[in-house]
Amino acid sequence: MPPAASVRAARVQFAHESEAEFAHILDFYGISWLYEPSSFPLRRKGERILEAFTPDFFLPDLNLYIELTTLRQKLITEKNRKVRLLRELYPQVNVKLLNKKDYLRLLAKYGYGPPDAKKVPDIDRVLISASKIQRRVGELGAQISRDYSGRAPVAVGVLKGVFFFMADLLRHTSLPVSVDFMAISSYEGDSGGAVKILKDLDLNIAGQHVLLIEDIVDTGMTLNRILERLWSHRPASLKVCALLDKRARRLVDVPLDYIGFEVPDEFVVGYGLDYHQRYRNLPFIGILKHELLS
Ligand code: IMP
Numbered sequence: 001m002p003p004a005a006s007v008r009a010a011r012v013q014f015a016h017e018s019e020a021e022f023a024h025i026l027d028f029y030g031i032s033w034l035y036e037p038s039s040f041p042l043r044r045k046g047e048r049i050l051e052a053f054t055p056d057f058f059l060p061d062l063n064l065y066i067e068l069t070t071l072r073q074k075l076i077t078e079k080n081r082k083v084r085l086l087r088e089l090y091p092q093v094n095v096k097l098l099n100k101k102d103y104l105r106l107l108a109k110y111g112y113g114p115p116d117a118k119k120v121p122d123i124d125r126v127l128i129s130a131s132k133i134q135r136r137v138g139e140l141g142a143q144i145s146r147d148y149s150g151r152a153p154v155a156v157g158v159l160k161g162v163f164f165f166m167a168d169l170l171r172h173t174s175l176p177v178s179v180d181f182m183a184i185s186s187y188e189g190d191s192g193g194a195v196k197i198l199k200d201l202d203l204n205i206a207g208q209h210v211l212l213i214e215d216i217v218d219t220g221m222t223l224n225r226i227l228e229r230l231w232s233h234r235p236a237s238l239k240v241c242a243l244l245d246k247r248a249r250r251l252v253d254v255p256l257d258y259i260g261f262e263v264p265d266e267f268v269v270g271y272g273l274d275y276h277q278r279y280r281n282l283p284f285i286g287i288l289k290h291e292l293l294s
């Protein structure tokens with residue numbers, strides 16, 4: 001699971017107003033940060049450190065040091081020199097020099113507003129950022145690779161919501177995996193009938209180790225039907241990996257073996273999940289504005 005958010009802006013004494021503002025922005029978008037956590041010696045004379053550089057922030061989620069520039073050109077030149085030297089001496093350290101416009105753009109790149117949120121006016125707020133998703137998906141892929149080591153499982157995805165998650169997850173597994181998909185109808189008012197299989201498996205899973213991959217488990221009713229169906233084909237084993245677990249709404253107690261994130265009882269979209277077929281292409285998972293839900 002991702003580490004808890006770090007220190008909050010209100011509790012830290014900042015040297016400059018712009019640093020406090022940056023910390024507030026990071027807090028607002030749920031990005032963990034540490035203020036001036038490390039100093040890097042730049043020049044030494046024997047044991048003595050003649051010059052050191054202490055970047056303003058470290059963002060553990062992005063493994064990135066940030067140095068904010070003020071508006072004074074003289075200071076910018078001096079900071080540029082220090083950052084250049086730091087990169088030379090510590091090539092493994094990821095550091096960026098940012099002015100205000102730069103850092104807003106940087107946040108947008110990682111799926112946080114404001115620039116992105118402006119482009120997606122239907123989103124109330126970002127729940128899980130693109131970088132958090134990628135980190136967690138990597139962890140799940142590693143765990144699945146360990147658990148299925150020596151086996152060649154069949155990964156079965158439930159269309160359509162799972163397409164980003166499954167693609168990313170399987171790229172993080174080091175297994176000789178086969179891939180198949182199922183598509184099922186969802187409940188659309190009281191038109192009668194039951195869950196329909198719109199697309200069944202192509203592969204024969206009898207005697208196979210099957211990993212079912214789902215985008216989100218809500219009431220659990222859909223997954224319950226799919227699992228019944230899959231067990232009837234007599235696989236050797238059957239496990240479930242769900243990106244999102246909306247546990248508060250569970251009606252059927254379905255077993256989940258791998259869970260990306262637990263989410264609150266809110267309607268979420270993005271990273272494959274839709275509302276009336278829209279918003280699937282958002283790189284983050286966000287909460288849709290309530291007034292848009294009908
Ligand atoms: P369940 O049968 O209630 O567990 O519903 C599962 C299905 O409902 C998922 O596979 C999604 O397609 C859809 N679903 C449930 N909650 C959400 C949500 O918050 N956003 C988008 N789709 C959802």
Ligand code: MG
Nearest residue numbers: 159160161215
């Ligand atoms: Mg679905």
